[in-house]
Amino acid sequence: MEVYNHTYTLRNCRFVIDYQKILENVNIIVDNGKIKDIGKDIEGDEIDCSNYVVTPGFINSHTHTGMIFLRGYHDDSELMTWLEKMWEYEKKATKEILRLSSEISVLEMLSSGTTGFVDMYFNPEDIKELTEKYGIRAAAGYTFINNLFDPEEVSKKQLGLSKTGLFYPIVNVHSLYTSDKKTLEIANDIANEQDTWINIHLAETRKEIYETKLKYGKFPIEYLTDLNIKNYQGVHLGWVASWEIEYLKNARSVTHCPTSNMKLATAGAFPFYEISEKGINVTLGTDGASSNNSLDIIREMKNAVLLQRHSYWDTRIKALHVFKAATYNGYKLLGINGGLIDKNQVADFALFDASELYPLKKDRILSHIVYFATSENVKKVIISNKIINKEEIKENIKTLAKKLNKIIPD
């Protein structure tokens, strides 16, 4: 990892693309972790980008980094069976396994050009350390889940989490079916106190819809709205009625995890187009390594288009929608000026090898990034003042995976 605590220039970028534009052969000047200028000028150290397609860094808006150790474990079951198997095996996880899993997740995400993520698991202190170690941005927090932890205990630990330049404490609530009304109210109070948002799995399965309606007389989104929970990130939303979308205007963001939904056969389809049309912020997430099983946000963009088109029998959701969701909208969720390659935006980039995206034509670049590229094509990732090379990431992953293989429970 190279650290640039000063001005540098990404010189002669072959293509620069964000959701608003595509530029050709331009320089990007970075100063103090922010974009200072785009054009023909050069300042400070130079990085030759004549063979790179430069995109904003990607935000993986929903994952469970600590779950790498569960990858491939009973992953051919349906959601509730799988979840029970997970919970059983999770008991075997040591702190070391969780920390190692989270670190491998961070490296896998960097490997696909991910510069920030939202994590829901039980080790946010590890995540905070990892943001310092690798320079990646993360929102994470302790998780309210009634069958595992006492809400008062979670609250105490959560209030000990503080914000840094890279780390944002959030209040994780596993779901409505694992958290009662009291827990939700506690979580909401803490979110208000910490000036942050609630991150919650929402309207994921028909079972959840049914049970919420049976218990509270309301559908999940309706119920959250009635509790006056406003600053929340709803994840999954496979089973949303058209009239419920209006309620989502309360949400900070909603997050689509297409691969996980399809793999777990939850069947519902996140109403991407209808939600976007209402001006609600749609972001993308890979979900964890046990349900996806990849943490590759580039694959996720493609899979979002695939799920949407297959479900709605039309091509309304285009490459641009998912690219925006994974870049600009992700930064919006995190509350950072980023996801655009413009002056004063954070200098977070993924650098794709242009010689691997062919036929290399300006009007096909977006299609290549979304439909053709893989994380293999990302050669460098830049977050603010740190530049990380792919080879370095891959070497680190191999070393840590070897450690994990040695201590993984049966």
Added chain:
Amino acid sequence: MEVYNHTYTLRNCRFVIDYQKILENVNIIVDNGKIKDIGKDIEGDEIDCSNYVVTPGFINSHTHTGMIFLRGYHDDSELMTWLEKMWEYEKKATKEILRLSSEISVLEMLSSGTTGFVDMYFNPEDIKELTEKYGIRAAAGYTFINNLFDPEEVSKKQLGLSKTGLFYPIVNVHSLYTSDKKTLEIANDIANEQDTWINIHLAETRKEIYETKLKYGKFPIEYLTDLNIKNYQGVHLGWVASWEIEYLKNARSVTHCPTSNMKLATAGAFPFYEISEKGINVTLGTDGASSNNSLDIIREMKNAVLLQRHSYWDTRIKALHVFKAATYNGYKLLGINGGLIDKNQVADFALFDASELYPLKKDRILSHIVYFATSENVKKVIISNKIINKEEIKENIKTLAKKLNKIIPD
């Protein structure tokens, strides 16, 4: 590319997996392009496989290799619009562009461990040459398509195509909506004469179903059956009624192209489980670079599971189904004893880097290959007596892509 015209041993393979078994730390002896033995013995040159997971080579049962030049061109349209754009742009393709596109396709497929493929396009002579150049197996032929070529001309050229150890002439018929009854009869006669099969896009869209019913009073599969066409490979089959599945027993194979179907919003779902249950041979295809846009059969295995589970709201289709479809069933379609790592089977393998598939445990290997792996994890591909390294493939792709970028039409 290393050529071994003699005996060699894949020594100490970390894992060996085919759809019937998983072995650990075994040797595979290859003799004269076939598997001679599996066990502890060693013969001839040794290849250290202690860090490899060895799978059978994969068969991409449906693609259009010549279409790489169309990758990313108007690919956010619906099927019929897209098809018309394709046909318009295809007119600009020179022979050189087609040959270059096919060669890049072959290299991309090798890169993901593909050892054989079925091609439908206009340059089968190129494919034949490429099988000799790279050692890959291919089935290809001229394509009957009424709006582009005179069937008599196609017939003449087709009869000039001969079989080799690696190349199998097949009779391509674009579809029922582009080929009239007379063309189908000519194609069938030629297939019989060449002792080969007809490869045809079938029951892909509702429009095709409607038009076939309107014109012939029959649904597509029913119509083919009535014409007494028996040895055929039906591709897509998104719109099949349950009672039509019985007719598919006539087919040599049926091929599922999940990514292409989803991306083009054709909406129907290939009835994978029901067809497999009838003992009909199900194979997998990526389709071409203009509709997928990747030719990566590993991604395709995962996407097949995703489409199936999302469409049928259950997890009946498992990793094993798609792995079998992409290996054993693919070889069955080609009529080759392969797709199993057993004595007397062809020695076609993909070698995955075991250190990149973690947690590395025997009971998770299949899941990793299908749900986690990417072509990046394939480090070597072996076809019979030829061993090709990933780096070599990647260098070749870069050189050819550079050429393509220079001559690509506007």
